[in-house]
Amino acid sequence: MSEPLLAWLRELLQKRNLNTSALSQSTQLPRQRIRRILSGSEDMTLDELLILSEALELSPGDFVNMPTFEEPAPSLQVVDEEPPLAIDPFGNHPEQLFRVGFDLGCDFLFLSKTSELEDSKIPGRILAPYLHDDSFPIRLDATFHKHMNPRFTPESLRINLSLDDGLYDCEIPWHAIFRVVFFPETPDEPEGPDTEEVPGTPHLRLVT
Missing domain, CATH: 2.30.30.220 (SspB-like)
Structure with missing residues (x-):
């Protein structure tokens, strides 16, 4: 699954004020599974994309007209590795x-x-x-x-x-x-190196 498509889906969820719990309820997909595929840690199947599209009321035209998310150009500036604080420790x-x-x-x-x-x-x-x-x-x-x-x-x-x-x-x-x-939702334990995919499950690979 291409990162631009995942970024677009995540943006749609935020715009519609939806979270993974609400999406899990409407799609009947496990909440943890939704989090993993939207984060890009696991591939999304074609069936799952169709289910999510129906829940978000997306049409084929929406995918054609989806915004383009470009990778930022490399910069020679020194970037602070620490992400900005999302909360105000001095606030309420x-x-x-x-x-x-x-x-x-x-x-x-x-x-x-x-x-x-x-x-x-x-x-x-x-x-x-x-x-x-x-x-x-x-x-x-x-x-x-x-x-x-x-x-x-x-x-x-x-x-x-x-x-x-x-x-x-x-x-x-x-x-x-x-x-x-x-x-909090408990994260999955790391899988062993010998874990294999179930054969016959189609995965969506999009190239943009």
């Missing part, structure tokens, strides 16, 4: 952690002080059982991140939450959040 820590969770498409859970959620638009009957411990847990399943529509403000997180009997546009103040727990 809860906000930075939430941005990481949404950008990774990772399941994560956060705990907020129940006593600080009075104006959050979370129904009081839902908060009531958690008043004693002053700890209200909310888990954000990566499959539904797109529908949560997270909005970051200096004071709070605005987010759509499905709670019990309905969908609520909630506002969680940053100062109420005291713990964030991530559930």
